[in-house]
Amino acid sequence: MNIALIAHDEKKQEIIHFATAYKHILEKHELFATGTTGKKISEASGLDVFRFQSGPVGGDQQIGAKIAQDEMDMVIFFRDPLTAQPHEPDVSALLRICDVHRIPLATNLASAEIFIRGLERGDFEWREIIKEKLAKKD
Known part of the structure; x- marks a missing residue:
């Protein structure tokens, strides 16, 4: 799976700890992230x-x-809900497009841990099955 990892400045240390703790799961997937x-x-x-x-x-x-x-x-987007973000319209657009395209979106540590455990169990394989079926129709 292709997984995006994003964190606001005040949450960067938290996502680093998350990625390190779940490295054994994340390393089996393609990871993408914003720059810093x-x-x-x-x-x-x-x-x-x-x-x-x-x-x-x-x-x-x-x-x-x-x-x-x-x-x-x-x-997986560790958002800081207590700090105003200068690029809030971009953040809102990203959240919206996840909803439009039915992309699982975790915005905090609790939901990210549920997702990562689901990845470990194979709970998200339905996305790959749907992609394969759609590709066959084209």
Whole structure:
């Protein structure tokens, strides 16, 4: 699966700990991240992470484009709900496009842990099955 990892500044340490703790699961998937988050995760965990631009300069929109092109399967976005974000319209657009395209979206540690355990069990394989069926129709 293609998984996007994003974190606001105040949540970067939390997503680094998350990625390190669940490295054994995440390393089985293709990982994508916004710039600084991806760099920090990769440095701390050794995971291979494709990095887009930083969120405020277009990274959130780049991930949104991947979702719209059906090239992203899950988004783990540790949001900071207590700090105003200068790129809030981009964040809102990303959340909206996840809903439009039925992309599983975790916005905090609790939901991310549920998703990661689901990945470990194979609960998200339905996304791959649907993609295969749609590809056969084309």
